Amino acid sequence: MQAVKILVKEHEVMLEMLDNLAAARNMLEKGKQPPKEFFEKAVAFARDFADKFHHFKEEYLLFGLLAQKKDGALDAEIGVLRYEHERGRTFINNITGSIEGYADGDEIAAARLLENIAAYISIFKRHIYSENQVFFKLAEQELSDNEDKILMVQFQKDEERIADRDFFSHSRKLVGEMSKLIDK
Ligand SMILES: [Fe+2]
Ligand SMILES: [Fe+2]
Numbered sequence: 001m002q003a004v005k006i007l008v009k010e011h012e013v014m015l016e017m018l019d020n021l022a023a024a025r026n027m028l029e030k031g032k033q034p035p036k037e038f039f040e041k042a043v044a045f046a047r048d049f050a051d052k053f054h055h056f057k058e059e060y061l062l063f064g065l066l067a068q069k070k071d072g073a074l075d076a077e078i079g080v081l082r083y084e085h086e087r088g089r090t091f092i093n094n095i096t097g098s099i100e101g102y103a104d105g106d107e108i109a110a111a112r113l114l115e116n117i118a119a120y121i122s123i124f125k126r127h128i129y130s131e132n133q134v135f136f137k138l139a140e141q142e143l144s145d146n147e148d149k150i151l152m153v154q155f156q157k158d159e160e161r162i163a164d165r166d167f168f169s170h171s172r173k174l175v176g177e178m179s180k181l182i183d184k
Contacts (some may be wrong), residue, residue, distance in 0.1 A: 001143065001150035003062065004136045004181050010054045011128045018121050018128075020178040025121060026181065028114045031158060036103040037114065038181040039095060041174055046092045046120070049171040052162050054087045058131075061154050066139055077135060084127045091120040140162050 021042055024034040063078045094116040101109025143151070160166070 001140045001148045003143075003148050003155060004140055006152075006155060007054070007057065007062070007136065008132060010049075010168075011132060012133075013168075013175060014050055014054065015075060016172075017042070017050075017175045017178065018124055020175065020182065020184060021117055021121050023140070023179075023182055023184045025117050028110065028117070034183070035180050036099055038058070038178055039099050039102070041178045042117075043096050043099070045171060045174050046088070048163075049090060049167075049174075050124075051085070051092075053159070053167065053171070054097065056158060056162065057155055059085065061151055062139060062157070063182065065151065066142060069142060074138075077138075079111055081127065081131065081135065083122050086124055088127075091116045092152060095120070 020038075024038055024042075027034050059082060063081065066074055096112060098109040098112040098116070102113045119123055
C-alpha cells in the first residue's frame with residue numbers, strides 16, 4: 001500500500017532524529033552540554049516535519065478514513081495514537097520553553113529540557129513501533145487499492161499546501177545537521 005509506504009519512509013527520518021535526540025540525552029545525563037542550536041533544530045523538525053507534515057497525514061487522512069470505514073471499531077487504537085501526538089506537542093512546547101534558560105546555564109531549565117526530551121523519545125519510539133507493526137498492518141488489510149489511491153491524492157494535495165517541494169530532503173538534511181552538532 002503506497003500511502004503506508006510513505007508514512008513508513010517518514011518514520012525512518014523521524015527515528016534518525018530520535019537517535020540524535022537520544023545521543024543528546026546521554027550527553028545531558030553525563031553533565032555535558034549539547035549546543036543550543038541542536039535543540040532549536042530538534043524543535044523545528046518536530047513541529048514542521050513530525051507534526052505538520054507527518055501527523056497531519058495520519059490524523060486527518062489515514063485515521064479519518066479508517067475510523068469512517070470501521071464505524072467506531074478502531075476508536076480506542078486511534079485514540080491512543082492521537083493522544084501520543086498530542087503529548088509530543090506538549091513535550092516540544094516544554095523543550096522550546098527551556099532552551100533559552102538552558103543556554104544561559106539555568107540548572108532548572110536544563111533539568112526540564114532533559115525530562116521532556118526523555119519523555120519525547122520514549123513516547124515516539126513506542127508510537128512509531130506500534131504504528132509500523134500493528135496499526136499500519138491493519139490499515140493495509142482494511143483499505144482497498146482504490147482507497148489507497150484516494151489517500152495518495154490527498155497526501156499529495158496536503159503536502160503541496162503544507163510544504164515546498166524539497167521539504168522531505170530539507171528535513172533529512174536538518175537531521176544530518178543535528179548529528180554534526182553533537183559529533184555523532
Ligand atoms: Fe503517529
Ligand atoms: Fe507516524
